[in-house]
Amino acid sequence: MEQYTAENEPSYRHASIDIFLDPSVHGRGLGRDAVRVLAKHLIWDLGHHRIVIDPAADNAAAIRCYAAVGFQPVGVMRRYERDADGAGWHDGLLMDLLAEELALQTGEASYQAPGFLGGLFLGEVASAWHYPAVDVVEADGSESTD
Ligand SMILES: CC(C)(COP(=O)(O)OP(=O)(O)OC[C@H]1O[C@@H](n2cnc3c(N)ncnc32)[C@H](O)[C@@H]1OP(=O)(O)O)[C@@H](O)C(=O)NCCC(=O)NCCS
Numbered sequence: 001m002e003q004y005t006a007e008n009e010p011s012y013r014h015a016s017i018d019i020f021l022d023p024s025v026h027g028r029g030l031g032r033d034a035v036r037v038l039a040k041h042l043i044w045d046l047g048h049h050r051i052v053i054d055p056a057a058d059n060a061a062a063i064r065c066y067a068a069v070g071f072q073p074v075g076v077m078r079r080y081e082r083d084a085d086g087a088g089w090h091d092g093l094l095m096d097l098l099a100e101e102l103a104l105q106t107g108e109a110s111y112q113a114p115g116f117l118g119g120l121f122l123g124e125v126a127s128a129w130h131y132p133a134v135d136v137v138e139a140d141g142s143e144s145t146d
Pocket of ligand 1: 018019020021022025026027028029030031032033053054055056059060061062064065
């Protein structure tokens with residue numbers, strides 16, 4: 001399961017990703033592929049300039065997975081998330097990815113951030129971009145296959 005939520009207040013516009021894979025398929029690169037595909041959708045198709053993700057601070061596999069996509073650690077959010085047993089709280093690591101960093105990761109070195117050349121360039125890149133089919137749960141709960 002992979003989903004995103006979007007903050008659409010113009011001054012703080014960005015999107016946040018959550019992902020859960022069945023343990024039987026962990027460690028095969030599926031997580032980084034799924035996160036990369038959704039990040040492309042959010043940046044190229046929906047025009048976000050910044051994506052965030054917030055694994056538990058001790059979730060080494062998730063942090064390594066997101067770092068492989070290009071996410072960078074921003075800082076530790078103390079007692080951010082409720083423990084699974086509900087008894088207490090644990091720290092989360094805020095990580096973010098900027099549009100131009102994803103472009104570097106994927107070889108689109110000529111990419112310019114939104115606002116520099118406007119939506120025209122973004123639209124041209126989006127229409128030329130090909131990536132694998134993926135089921136996406138949109139922010140309003142609807143599902144689509146890109
Ligand atoms: C986080 C999650 C999506 C990652 O998906 P995945 O398909 O297993 O990730 P990938 O295979 O792309 O990458 C995992 C990396 O972590 C590494 N890794 C695995 N266990 C590790 C551990 N205990 N310590 C350090 N690194 C670890 C793997 O070797 C791999 O790195 P490598 O390819 O460079 O060797 C998946 O583990 C998951 O769904 N976990 C449960 C839910 C969860 O924690 N979600 C995160 C919410 S933000």
